[in-house]
Amino acid sequence: MADSSHGFSTRAIHAGQPPDAASGATVIPISVSSTFTQAAPGDHKGYEYARSGNPTRKALEECLAAIEGGERGLAFASGLAATTAVFQALLKPGDEVVAAADLYGGTFRLLDKVFKPWGLVTHYTDDASAAGFAKLVTPKTKMVWIETPTNPLLQILDIAAIAAVAKKAGAVLAVDNTFASPYLQQPLKLGADIVVHSTTKYLGGHSDAIGGAVVGANDLLAPVKFFQNAAGAVPGPFDSYLTLRGIKTLAVRMDRHSTNAAELADWLTKQPQVAKVYYPGLKDHPGRDVAAKQMKTFGGMISLQLHGGAAAARRFLTRTHLFSLAESLGGVESLVNHPATMTHASIPKAVREARGVDDGLIRLSVGIEDVADLRADLQHALG
Helix, strand or coil, rough: CCCCCCCCHHHHCCCCCCCCCCCCCCCCCCCCCCCCCCCCEECCCCCEEECCHHHHHHHHHHHHHHHHHCEEEEEEEHHHHHHHHHHHCCCCCCEEEECCCCCCCCHHHHHHHHHHHHHHHHECCCCCCCCHHHHHHCCCEEEEEEEECCCCCCCCCHHHHHHHHHHHCCCCEEEEECHHHHHHHCCHHCCEEEEEEEECCCCCCCCCCCEEEEEEHHHHHHHHHHHHHHHCCCCHHHHHHHHHHHHHHCCHHHHHHHHHHHHHHHHHHHCCEEEEEEEECCCCCCCCCHHHCCCCCCCCCEEECCCCHHHHHHHCCCCCCCCEEECCCCCCCEEECCCCCCCCCCCCHHHHHHHHCCCEEEECCCCCCCCHHHHHHHHHCCC
């Protein structure tokens, strides 16, 4: 059984996953029962009904807490279910949220179309520095919400500095850590209060299970735990199992994602068809020093602009073979994405373009294939 003194990969493989007491099975069994027999009313073995708790999901939640360095982990049916739980369990109508302007389109849609009518007020800053956040904080600010690296422009936000701003305001700092994964970055150690993931991405790692996670301190997550049970947006046992299986290889996968992406990003900067490359590991990236301080490596995501704008992007998107044109990210296979019409289509065009997400932007999720093959595929798409 892993403990906090063990290294990351040891925790990823063993935390929450002792041999099965009943059979000795080394791998956590998939517990599919929807209900659990009680010896007498209230006399049970820790489980009553699968929405409230499931042994396979419990193993996943304990592992999530261990690899993020939190006291408690909670698993959800999707990343947006996890995000919804954080907003609705910890905030109330009239509260204010401050967020960076560059963020996942699904999060914007949730804040704008679901929680704005509910009464939540969100302020977005184009200045993603700590000072930029501080300018928008008011006595009504109850949460600061950030991604780093951001989706899709790969901005780097200084977690420790923004945590200080949030703490001074008495606000909760929530960090969507999906792009980095717990292997590359651990926001709780940098002062964040809550970490949120779409486990569909790097944690699951194989594009075969939808899920989400929230990790943090027991006291802070108590209302989120209540909401998880009350609203019921929990993952099934098989998705929990697949996510646990993916986490076991997270470290080795992230190392390969990162080395592949770093090589391709450098190569793309030298291609005459490419106007701009967004990758935090590039020497001219404005957030490189902060990324080097708070991340293990620079990750597997790249965005780029081509000379020729939208027309050139559309041509590129139809010419890749190994990079599949698809939603999502973080799987072992490489994906290419058009944020304007895919992941960020829910953001109004004028707002999206003002934030730098125009029809010419391309986002790459670099997989763990042989990098020479990926480079050849991009070369063909550029040709």
